[in-house]
Amino acid sequence: MKNKLVFFPSLFAVCLTACGNKAYEAKDYILKMNYESDFRILQLTDTHLGDKDNTKLHYDFMELTIKEAKPKLIVVTGDVFTFASKGTAIDFFAWLDKQQVPWTLTFGNHDEQCWFSIDWVTSYLNNLNKKREKDHSSYCYFLDLQDDKVKGNANFAINLMKDDKVFEQLIIMDSNRYNYKGYFGYDYFHQDQIDWYTSLVNQTKADNNDKIVPSLMFYHIPLPEVNDAWEAAKNDKSLILNPTGSEAQENEKPCNPLYNSGFYKVIKELGSTHGMYFGHDHINNFIINYEGIHFGYGIKATDRVYADDSLLGGRVITLHDDESHSLTYEDYYHTYKEVM
Template sequence: MKKQLIFTIALFLCSLVANASDIQLKFNKKGQFKIAQFTDLHWIHGSPNSIETAETIKHVLETEKPDVAILSGDVVWKDSVKEGWLTVAKIFEEAKTPWAITLGNHDSEDDLTRDGVFEFLEGMPYYIGEKGEELTGCGNYSLPILSSQSSKIAAVLYCVDSNDYPADQKLGHYDWIHFDQIDWYRKTSDKYTAQNNGKPLPSLAFFHIPLPEYKEIIGKDTTHGAKNEEGVSSPVVNSGFFCSLMEKGDVMGTFVGHDHDNNYIGILHDIALAYGRVTGADAYGDFERGARIITMYEGKNQFDTWIRTKSGTELLYYYPSGISAQEEASAQYMPAIKTNPKKQGVAYTYYEGRIKSTDRIASLTPLKTGIINNISLAPASAQDSFAFEFKTLIKISERGMYRFYTHSDDGSKLFINGKLVVDNDGSHNARRREGKIALEAGYHELKVLYFEDYMGESLEVGISSRSILEIPIPDNMLYVPEK
């Protein structure tokens, strides 16, 4: 009797430990937080392929040891859905890994509704997903991540239902994130921002169906990974969710599934748009099954992400730089120059005359020279038909790949140690051009040529890297070249 009582008490205590209400997501002592995104399990209870899917999930959990797992839709389908969910839940319970879900278009096609899935999973060990508010779809909720040093919220994960199919077939094959969901996100984001003294918290968003904006990053040099699908299976209707993400300024990246043969990631307007890696062996697709891993860094708008499979890791990618580890490894790094400047600033030469290309600046007569704090058009005496040559030394604190941009009206070019990095030349309205270069730590010569033809003069020069969120180059990185 005494042994039975002890056993009963032990079981009760174990259930308390695994209860969702007792699980807190928290940055570790190193200020890191790791997420495993599993997507498109397409779990069919009793299928031999489900054994392979389970082995893939277990391998990822054992090798990566994530702080949380997010299952981003199309998890369990076809026959014996409840048994399938129980089996999937058991994998995370045995691994003692907190897990949450967003729903896909196939998750309500059988004997469980979207509400029913969340009601069925509620209370399961290590499950921390929520049904959320009464909105379109089901499972619109946020998961706060606490600071490593306190109980203060330091970051947020948003889980959003991208729904399934529109009622009107004329509106396309796939549904979209609706206005009431967007309103919920905006209000929730505002709440977290207010709690953080008005500063948006670094956040990520997970849902199933990709946004229409996923089409816009294809072919960009910040986009890495494979696009093997014929297209992007996004909604035809663009409800503006991406615009709200931009406006609120908290979400660094969105992570979806749905298109099994796409696994690319890229950046649009400072937001990463990423596919996961298909996980289920019963799902279509040629990729080796696995998961996308994301590591967030406390207090920083920064994350690293890669694909984990049984074969190892691939496609390591750094946000906010949009640079991949493969690029860094294969790049030829430009050495720093030997110099020790004493004064911060930028040397400029000012010209006037009507030209149509920066190449013609050398034909103009210099009118004045000087030193200013940063690259600026402030010394210009004319409103039109003038030009500048800016020369400075940029201090690079750590070896790595760096992305530079110019946003100018009219033409501009940016050179590092004499090498053309950004070509934004020609007579044109305000526009942006960018380029990247691998640099050793130390000082490098930076030169910018600029001309204004007619109306709308403007120039901004910026930088980003693995550790620098894109900004105009700050004054404290620029030094006056030694004569």
């Protein structure tokens, strides 16, 4: 969705912007990719790249994980940039393309603190996505319908196709940035986004002979229920899914939105999403099976802003072929000493 220009002096001009938003159908938000057996998704998060960084160092660092992980898809779950200019963003996207692995991303609360607008970056990514579709000159999967009615700048889905059917749906969502109304703090998923999710999941089910298509979600700011998940795991360690050698950690209290917009309740009722992956809290790394849905913090991909040097790298989420679409995890940790 395009950011509204709220400072326009003319009421007429405001109306043109606000009233011009278009309603799209669920299918308009869907990209497609082939599912391959035991599909490996590498989650990188909170890169926070900015103009003052030694980007080559961070690229070398992330390549350690990418080479080991051998992913079929890379997902960057927000806070991609902080104090970055267009040149830094373009350079990062070119570096991602150089990995020759399909990639996608969503935004975090810091991605608007840059020398470009979110609308500029979504237009750039939309163009990369078109290039991929046209002549395979990019590996970018991204779609923001800038004139739609849905809040946020990255709400779309990637259908993983197997034998001409949707095997799994990867739902990328924008958890937005800050809330200034009612309270000051992190924003939440708004009702129009919850409606969008509902329509996407229901339409996908309808197109699949009324059978629910399982989905995984990727976004930045954890839902408030992440606290319930951690509490549940304290009492029942069998809920913890971190792989051997990667102790589940909550080193900071989750900075989730203060307002609960009821998204989790809807997700549960619809019964499609069985894994949700996010970032935001840089020094947490747990994955917990809470009420049948995996709640997973990513592993921070660079040491920018704040970090625990022993919790840097990335996580592979493997989606298996079995009937239950089971999920397994591999955590990769590295130190900057390896690339200095």
